[in-house]
Amino acid sequence: MSLLVVGSVAFDSLETPFGKVERTLGGAATYFSVAASFFTHVNLVGVVGDDFTDRDAEIFRGRRIDIKGLERAPGKTFFWAGRYGTDPNERVTLATELNMFATFRPNLPDSFRSCKNVFLANIDPTLQKSVLEQIKGVPRMVALDTMNYWIERTPAELREILKHTHVLVINDAETRMLSNEHNLLRAARHIFKIGPKTLVIKRGEYGALMVHNGGIFSVPGFPLEEVHDPTGAGDSFAGGFMGYLAASKQVTDAVLRRAMVYGSVMGSFAVERFGLERLRKVKRSEINARARHFFKLTQFKL
Amino acid sequence: MSLLVVGSVAFDSLETPFGKVERTLGGAATYFSVAASFFTHVNLVGVVGDDFTDRDAEIFRGRRIDIKGLERAPGKTFFWAGRYGTDPNERVTLATELNMFATFRPNLPDSFRSCKNVFLANIDPTLQKSVLEQIKGVPRMVALDTMNYWIERTPAELREILKHTHVLVINDAETRMLSNEHNLLRAARHIFKIGPKTLVIKRGEYGALMVHNGGIFSVPGFPLEEVHDPTGAGDSFAGGFMGYLAASKQVTDAVLRRAMVYGSVMGSFAVERFGLERLRKVKRSEINARARHFFKLTQFKL
Numbered sequence A, B: 001m002s003l004l005v006v007g008s009v010a011f012d013s014l015e016t017p018f019g020k021v022e023r024t025l026g027g028a029a030t031y032f033s034v035a036a037s038f039f040t041h042v043n044l045v046g047v048v049g050d051d052f053t054d055r056d057a058e059i060f061r062g063r064r065i066d067i068k069g070l071e072r073a074p075g076k077t078f079f080w081a082g083r084y085g086t087d088p089n090e091r092v093t094l095a096t097e098l099n100m101f102a103t104f105r106p107n108l109p110d111s112f113r114s115c116k117n118v119f120l121a122n123i124d125p126t127l128q129k130s131v132l133e134q135i136k137g138v139p140r141m142v143a144l145d146t147m148n149y150w151i152e153r154t155p156a157e158l159r160e161i162l163k164h165t166h167v168l169v170i171n172d173a174e175t176r177m178l179s180n181e182h183n184l185l186r187a188a189r190h191i192f193k194i195g196p197k198t199l200v201i202k203r204g205e206y207g208a209l210m211v212h213n214g215g216i217f218s219v220p221g222f223p224l225e226e227v228h229d230p231t232g233a234g235d236s237f238a239g240g241f242m243g244y245l246a247a248s249k250q251v252t253d254a255v256l257r258r259a260m261v262y263g264s265v266m267g268s269f270a271v272e273r274f275g276l277e278r279l280r281k282v283k284r285s286e287i288n289a290r291a292r293h294f295f296k297l298t299q300f301k302l
Helices: A028-036 A054-060 A099-103 A125-134 A148-153 A155-162 A172-179 A184-194 A233-246 A253-270 A284-298 B028-036 B054-060 B099-103 B125-134 B148-153 B155-162 B172-179 B184-194 B233-246 B253-270 B284-298
Strands: A003-006 A010-016 A019-026 A042-048 A065-072 A078-084 A091-097 A117-120 A141-144 A167-171 A198-202 A208-212 A215-219 B003-006 B010-016 B019-026 B042-048 B065-072 B078-084 B091-097 B117-120 B141-144 B167-171 B198-202 B208-212 B215-219
Touching (some): A003 A028, A003 A125, A003 A233, A010 A091, A028 A042, A028 A233, A054 A065, A117 A233, A125 A155, A141 A233, A148 A172, A155 A184, A167 A172, A172 A198, A184 A198, A198 A233, A208 A253, A215 A253, A233 A253, B003 B028, B003 B125, B028 B042, B028 B054, B054 B065, B117 B125, B117 B233, B125 B155, B148 B155, B184 B198, B184 B208, B198 B233, B198 B253, B233 B253, B253 B284
Parallel strands (some): A003 A042, A003 A117, A042 A065, A117 A141, A141 A167, A167 A198, B042 B065, B117 B141, B141 B167
Antiparallel strands (some): A010 A019, A078 A091, B078 B091, B198 B208
16 A cells, blocks of 8 residues: 655764764655655655755656655755764764755645655655645544654644554554653553554664553564664654554554564664665565564573 | 582562662572572572571571571672662662672582573672582583673683683673674674573663574563563572473573563563562562563564
């Protein structure tokens, strides 16, 4: 089934203990759609400036990604620069230039409006709402990401869009901030009252946790010897997760668990190289092999 | 098969967001032996002062724990006081009074010297060595815990005892400090060169990771709504882990994985109440049920 993603397409300058790159293609919607396209067809909605070239768009070609919804506006593309420490969790933002993204108003092409699965990447909750308003009928699955900025500054707007959200995909710090609860299970119960009935908590190197009424599922982070660049890990996770769900006929607990694993697989590939370098080269056979690695990593018999 | 533990028996004064207790029985060897005794017979070696009463010793009665090696010396028992924050990882030590533990010289009763499985809890590496020297023959399995204090102050002595250690059971910060490597897989390779061929990394609420030449196994922390008191979680984990191994005829990868799960089960019970309150009441049927919960928490099909 079709999958829509609305979010940022950006240029990132990245510095990690393994090197640095200047103005490499990034952004939540980019990582998400590349990761998801291994599982299903993806419709992308975002905005770029006139510094975004045909060469930049190459990443989407030959994949199941429709960029009809990628608006090109006069001006510059969203730019982010950051530096990571030896501990990938230590991140310093060096520059954030919203540029065209500051005035982004998502506008869905007609053919995107019947999408059944929607991922609202981390943008202004008011814009996330406007996306849902453009969807025809009731989507099967709406998943949403957000961040501390919106949790603090637009809590009412965020709560409003959360009422229409099935799956909230956020990190542990955001979970605690949104619920005002340190304990993640209590936090989940709090969030279920706001709207989403499934909470997926991204925990970086520690993996991810899913809490829903069918129980709790935990998947570890994939042990890697070198994390070259943590950028995009969460969005690649979301892409694998939603891509797998969109491709599945039914959304059962077993399917959600597998979606968590494929999300983790895509996140683990994303961080192996800078920017999208690894994801753009990964093969479906490697994805399957890594999923089996996750199986080996976690399975036991009693 | 028999299991020997050498380590601290202590009184702890504990303060957490869930309450406080004064001078409750604790210490690594206490948590370890109570947890391990659900799986095998345990021989305990430690020291207490004359403030340690028959009532304190009650915890060991009716369990498979032989305290013939628990020396009673004139003076006071090791005392520790600490406070935990809402985040259980935020720990403040309020008092450490080594008392009799400062001059502790482990002396194994004759009947303990043929023990085949040995757990050297966190004490001076020189004393850990002296324990091994008192063992007759070659033990099947030597596991060891240590801490930043010994890693920093007695590195040569620690390396010496690690040569004779099969399983190193430490937390992630200690792993990084010992190996001078942030990445845990590289840290493991470094540690394998020193001696231990199996590294078990305790990660608190994030669970535990085992690395050995047979591969990597990850078990999550058990999601609990309330962590009343994190004290003793790591030692209870080690107790469940070593207890299960000691009770197993062979040490295969499958057995080690189950040992990791039973270690996690015991650690998860330990933190549910203050001190040993929960561990002393837990039933074998509850242990089995929680192991099945761990199974449900982690299993998926591809």
